[in-house]
Amino acid sequence: MLTSRDETRHGSLAGVDLQILEELRADGRITANDLADRVGVSRTAAARRLGQLLDEDIVRVVGIVHPLTLGIRSLAHVSLTVDKPVRRVGETLGAMPEVPFVSLASGSFPLIAEVRARDDAELAAVLDRVRSVDGVLATETLYYTNLAVDVLRPAQAADVEIDRVDAKILSHLQFDGRMPFTTLAEKVGVSTGTARTRVLRMIDNGVVRIGAIVRTGRRESRIDVGVGISLRGPVSQAGDLLVEMPEVRFLAETLGRYDLLATIDANSLTDAVSVLDRLRAMRSVLRIDSWVHLDTVKESYHYPMEVRP
Template sequence: MGSAGVEAAPASIPTSGLCLLLFITLPCCDTTCGGEEQKADDRSRLHDAGFRQNRSLYSCRMQDLVDETDLALLNALQVAPRGSWAILGRALDLDPATVARRWRRLQTEGYAWVTCAVGPPRHNTFCLAYIEIECVRGEFDAVQDAFVRQPEVVYIHHLTGPRGLLIVVARSSPTLISEYIRDTVEPMPGIRSYHAEIRTAGHVEPSRWRLRSLDQDQQRALEAGTEAEKRAHDIRLEAVDQQIYQLLHEDGRMPFTTLAERAGVSEPTVRRRANRLLNSGILRLRCEVVQSVSGWPVSAVLWAATPPTHVESTVQSFAALPQVRLCCSLTGPRNLLLMVWLRSLDALPQLEGTLYERAPELTIVDRAICLHTAKQLGRVLSREGRATAQVQTTLEAFPVL
């Protein structure tokens, strides 16, 4: 369906029954969904007092909880995605073997993964389309499933509102976006209508978003061991670079020996070329985490408008807000799109107030809550948000020039 609602409880269910259910469910999150050893000490890493409560309310359906030590590890991997277990362990005051064991569990069970995205120096070599889709009643799942299998569809979000599906499509040119819409979207059964806009500029990227589970000393220790990006726009890419991109997209922590074996080149060659791609910002690694256990369990999309002459200053006014995960310019009258992660549903109007205070020239034209993300940068996500499968990324987003 193109919209979502909440049904009232049947009249036959007594009020006392509902109260009893709440009484039983909420303590379960605190007593049976805990982490591993030293959980009490790990709680000191929480960013604020409401973090544990929010995480419990939204994650008690998960088979295993991610504890605060796990979140600190994931935050460390956001800072140093290919950091060694020894480096990560020193920053977290953990044994390297413990760090490796925790990561294996998180990755294997789909709670977290390290992947790769094309960085800003190459954003002008491909085209992203944000397409809002209204589905015929009863056809939503079929339409969503059809898009999940397509490599050019990098994101799929189920939203509130009349157009219940937002997909992000990557092709090498506007002409090929037109071809995709004409050949794939328009004839697809189950689609009632659609609205497409093209991204014209990226301002805030998900690769820069952080969990904020580390203290300042831990953050500095990890940043000291990473090399700052040195932008290089004149690097000529070859087919082996495309292979490295696809392999790092599959697993951003793939060892150089495995990268070399699968790319069919020597280890020194793959090490040199991978480091060049990463250090130049052409490729960016990012550690993703299941949203429901991140402490930021609610996501929303904001469509906004600001005068073209104020776009840069407007974005700068809110880019550092912890809620802002993505911001880009779009064609059309709604020329800014924001993806935000929130502590709770009631944080959305609070955030909008903050945005207006920081950027009075900004007008929020529309907003929607993201009910479920079905695909995230090529990862297929379950209802709980865990990664269950991967669709190989399209090379149209990383062409050889």
């Protein structure tokens, strides 16, 4: 086990950082003691490095609820061409609450965005606003018919009842998944025991997944690759195969120029190429296009919490 003195002697903890990030993606509320045991460093080193990763905005720990659980039923991927500085256009798009994800990308489309709305009418209205942004030259839209894998892989829990206390708790966890139970209880107006019980129940019931989102461009050697896939035969069969791939961090069945849209999380460009080769080797795959997410302008999957009367 590395001690604080070992940490100084080794200088860089890049490898340990990546292990910490993987543990946080699996369990965003992991304690410093458990993190130290799993990663193989002292508790002091684990707590200090975790604090640095959070403070430096390399990683954010958030609670993510499957959009269908909250009645968010119309989702789309938008590829954009621009005639103004791409980051400026991306920041304007990121200011829209219905746009949870904006990325600067390589390839034919320098800007990628996602829109999530409660119904198709709201989706159409948001897409009109996107097309009206100064600097947006053209857009291509993929409509999601099935969100098979969302970021952090939250399950759809449409049959689970969420009352007003649960909704208040989720509204805070969506911004800070590691918020202490005492702080959460004060903000919601319940006891610490009630806050703890409700959070653990919602995690166990699949209402929320709490994990780490790492900003592209701040991820050491890791890389996100977007993949558009055209298929022969039933889309669901190929989708089932991709769901089982651990490198797939996002997957949707779509209407548009692709049948499947995926995001591949790889340790390096070499690993990304290997994953793409595996996809091309699938019998049902006719063609794939890929692009690299160079920098994330916005990734924030929080929604207004509404409770049915």
